[in-house]
Amino acid sequence: xxxxxxxxxxxxxxxxxxxxxxxxxxxxxxxxxxxxxxxxxxxxxxxxxxxxxxxxxxxxxxxxxxxxxxxxxxxxxxxxxxxxxxxxxxxxxxxxxxxxxxxxxxxxxxxx
Amino acid sequence: xxxxxxxxxxxxxxxxxxxxxxxxxxxxxxxxxxxxxxxxxxxxxxxxxxxxxxxxxxxxxxxxxxxxxxxxxxxxxxxxxxxxxxxxxxxxxxxxxxxxxxxxxxxxxxxxxx
Numbered sequence: 001x002x003x004x005x006x007x008x009x010x011x012x013x014x015x016x017x018x019x020x021x022x023x024x025x026x027x028x029x030x031x032x033x034x035x036x037x038x039x040x041x042x043x044x045x046x047x048x049x050x051x052x053x054x055x056x057x058x059x060x061x062x063x064x065x066x067x068x069x070x071x072x073x074x075x076x077x078x079x080x081x082x083x084x085x086x087x088x089x090x091x092x093x094x095x096x097x098x099x100x101x102x103x104x105x106x107x108x109x110x111x112x
Numbered sequence: 113x114x115x116x117x118x119x120x121x122x123x124x125x126x127x128x129x130x131x132x133x134x135x136x137x138x139x140x141x142x143x144x145x146x147x148x149x150x151x152x153x154x155x156x157x158x159x160x161x162x163x164x165x166x167x168x169x170x171x172x173x174x175x176x177x178x179x180x181x182x183x184x185x186x187x188x189x190x191x192x193x194x195x196x197x198x199x200x201x202x203x204x205x206x207x208x209x210x211x212x213x214x215x216x217x218x219x220x221x222x223x224x225x226x
Binding site (some may be wrong): 004030031040041042043044045048049050051054056058059073090092094096098100101102104105106108 | 116118121144146148153154155156157158161173199203208209210211212213214215216217218219
């Protein structure tokens, strides 16, 4: 049971480089989410996709773009990475009703 | 402004005793509250939840209490076991366009001592 799969697990970038974080779920969930977690803070919502074909901004969207490629896949792109985007990024998905969000194991991104 | 707060960064409890983790929120529009458990280098995993129309939900060793008038929820773990050592996040949910928007607290690191 893969659940939510994130790639890569680790990445180091230089300031100004671009990067796409991949996320795929195999639970036939409608909604998908991207969060970031910084030390001493909870997870903060970057973008979400309520269903295939829709995306919306969350709490901290600046500097990011997303693509809901199909029902399974939701990618997060950093066009010009900045040191402030050093963080752990989590992808999550959920189905209908009151199902809880299921999370991937994260991508640890360092920007020098 | 932080809508969900966990004011205790860490908690240490002896094995077999009760662990109580606390969480406060400010927005009355949240309709569901969840607790997630997180081990190092893994994603958060769902533990237990409670609807805003209830005041208690129990699942085995885990019980969540909700006090809406005080905008406070707590997670009780009894008896505590070494495998419960992890970071615990509370989260509050609102719905928008069929999706769930979760706001997380900062987390509490629980250590269970043998």
